[in-house]
Amino acid sequence: MPDHPGPSDRPDRPGQPDRPDRPGQPDRPDRSGQPERPDRTRQSGRPDLAAVRRIIDIATGTWQAQALYAAVEFGLADHLAAGRTGTAALAAATGADPDGLARLLRLLTAMGVLERTPDGHRLAPAGESLRADADPPMADLVRVYGDEFHRAWGAVVPALRDTGTTGFHHAHGTTLHDHLRDPEQSVRFQRAMSAGNVFFQDVPDAFDFTDRHTVVDVAGGSGALLGTVLAAHPHLRGILVERPHVVPLAAAHLDAVLGPGRHEVRAADVFEEVPGDGDVHLLSRVLQDWDDERCAVLLARIRAALPPDGRLLIVERVVPDHGERMLPLLYDLHLLMAAGGRERDLDGYRTLLAKAGLRLEAVRELALETSLLIAAPE
Numbered sequence: 433m434p435d436h437p438g439p440s441d442r443p444d445r446p447g448q449p450d451r452p453d454r455p456g457q458p459d460r461p462d463r464s465g466q467p468e469r470p471d472r473t474r475q476s477g478r479p480d481l482a483a484v485r486r487i488i489d490i491a492t493g494t495w496q497a498q499a500l501y502a503a504v505e506f507g508l509a510d511h512l513a514a515g516r517t518g519t520a521a522l523a524a525a526t527g528a529d530p531d532g533l534a535r536l537l538r539l540l541t542a543m544g545v546l547e548r549t550p551d552g553h554r555l556a557p558a559g560e561s562l563r564a565d566a567d568p569p570m571a572d573l574v575r576v577y578g579d580e581f582h583r584a585w586g587a588v589v590p591a592l593r594d595t596g597t598t599g600f601h602h603a604h605g606t607t608l609h610d611h612l613r614d615p616e617q618s619v620r621f622q623r624a625m626s627a628g629n630v631f632f633q634d635v636p637d638a639f640d641f642t643d644r645h646t647v648v649d650v651a652g653g654s655g656a657l658l659g660t661v662l663a664a665h666p667h668l669r670g671i672l673v674e675r676p677h678v679v680p681l682a683a684a685h686l687d688a689v690l691g692p693g694r695h696e697v698r699a700a701d702v703f704e705e706v707p708g709d710g711d712v713h714l715l716s717r718v719l720q721d722w723d724d725e726r727c728a729v730l731l732a733r734i735r736a737a738l739p740p741d742g743r744l745l746i747v748e749r750v751v752p753d754h755g756e757r758m759l760p761l762l763y764d765l766h767l768l769m770a771a772g773g774r775e776r777d778l779d780g781y782r783t784l785l786a787k788a789g790l791r792l793e794a795v796r797e798l799a800l801e802t803s804l805l806i807a808a809p810e
């Protein structure tokens with residue numbers, strides 16, 4: 433995050449005369465009985481506009497997210513792509529109120545999602561990514577973030593008071609894990625996760641798979657990562673292990689991407705058993721969902737399954753030492769709202785790995801502030 437500009441950095445205010453500070457003018461008495469604070473606003477005698485603007489931008493950020501969510505729920509990207517570019521045509525197609533829709537379109541244009549044309553609007557590149565046929569289909573992510581997760585974040589204060597109960601539980605009356613036992617919800621969430629998976633494409637080149645034969649994807653979700661790795665390295669075979677209700681989704685994806693013969697999808701509880709017939713194990717965005725105790729159980733299972741020359745590849749967002757990356761910090765608090773999990777810093781991963789008899793061998797950077805941690809048996 434950039435520092436706030438200091439008083440001398442403050443941008444000029446066009447059209448406004450300079451107001452000199454008023455040295456010598458006495459401060460108003462402090463009626464609160466609190467000690468005087470060095471306050472830039474009071475020192476200069478005028479509000480720190482950059483500071484006010486920063487807070488307003490942050491506080492209204494959720495309104496932009498909700499405007500985007502509305503665009504997705506109304507299917508605006510697909511309607512625009514189909515040539516319904518005027519407000520009247522879009523209102524007729526979506527059932528939205530024409531006045532409200534015109535205002536939504538205007539805001540989406542200012543947000544860089546749409547562009548103005550002489551006869552209406554068209555999709556900007558960001559808007560194109562919201563089309564149903566986009567790859568990745570970002571609408572799937574916006575839908576879940578704008579609905580289930582938005583409501584979970586609405587309970588941020590109670591969730592922070594009582595970290596044993598997630599924002600999701602406060603908002604929906606059930607845990608995310610139980611919610612996802614419903615096959616329809618499970619598919620909806622796997623789609624949302626897959627849409628944000630663009631960093632998977634970096635994994636095939638971030639590790640040397642040349643002399644490896646079988647990749648085991650532990651709690652591999654939709655199969656997107658395993659499919660990406662196997663598609664890039666045709667000599668590899670793959671095994672994906674998941675909860676029973678996710679298995680059909682993963683099998684369908686891998687069948688579509690790889691065809692038959694190179695992969696297998698198994699239903700199992702990975703805290704109970706992890707296949708030992710591979711020489712690379714993948715663990716993508718799984719540790720983030722669990723506390724240290726459960727992570728220790730899972731990593732011990734994987735360690736027991738790894739051959740002496742095996743490697744464990746962990747995909748996670750690593751909390752930076754100095755806060756220089758925003759996404760790991762956002763997702764860290766999001767995990768507290770959603771599943772009760774957490775992002776960890778590198779030392780956190782080193783400690784977890786060491787307890788399971790594994791050592792962190794290397795770290796590779798992937799897209800979207802995501803990392804690949806390569807771990808080897810001690």
Ligand SMILES: C[S@@+](CC[C@H](N)C(=O)[O-])C[C@H]1O[C@@H](n2cnc3c(N)ncnc32)[C@H](O)[C@@H]1O
Pocket residue numbers: 625626650651652653654656657673674675678700701702703715716717718721
């Ligand atoms: C956050 S998702 C990550 C999925 C995938 N690895 C990815 O990065 O897209 C966590 C996955 O862990 C799976 N999972 C949770 N508990 C499990 C268990 N006990 N056994 C097998 N899979 C489990 C969930 O079904 C879910 O697909």
